[in-house]
Amino acid sequence: MDLKDQLKNLFPDHVSEEKPNQENNEPSYWLQDDPIICKYEKRKGKPVTILEGYNGADSDFKKLAKDLKSYLGVGGSFKKETIIIQGDYRDKIMDFLKENGFSVKRVGG
Template identity: 60%
Template sequence: MDLQDQLKNLFPDHEPSTEIEEVSNEPKELYIQKEPMICKFEKRKGKPTTIIAGYEGADEDFKILAKEIKNKLAVGGSFKDGEIIIQGNYRDTIMKYLQEKGFKTKRVGG
């Protein structure tokens, strides 16, 4: 008994869909703003963090940007309250990456 037969036994009323969903692998264009994004370094609970704030576009675009940065640097981080929080002091690297993508950046603190 193959998988299809087992599924038919479990779900006899289910009709398999013949439609194929189109998945786009094209990178989404991000909104490039005129005001600079703020990159700052903080210590939270004794650990260094890099915080990026000041994005004026949609939150979904900012989440995509956060994911790109985390993948490029191979570090952990999160997106909270309109800020990207990256674990570690990667301020210079992130600023350089954002400038390559066409964003203006502003270094805040030390």
């Protein structure tokens, strides 16, 4: 006997409010027509990947930055409408963005 059966026995008149299952667990971001610029730089001798050119809401861009950092398992930040990811992860970032429906343009090297 599981918990639902026990609760039904205790409260036979109760109607349960079950939430519909969300089949699509993909993150939803505001998509744009212009491509996001993905470039590589060295700052203080360390490699960084910079994403810029997103013209949606800041909250969506921050959510995208958080998802990218957790996907890659690296650090980074969101400053002045750019995402800075520690390390050279251009290929993985571009694949992640393309899977989520973004168009991406690689700049430099």
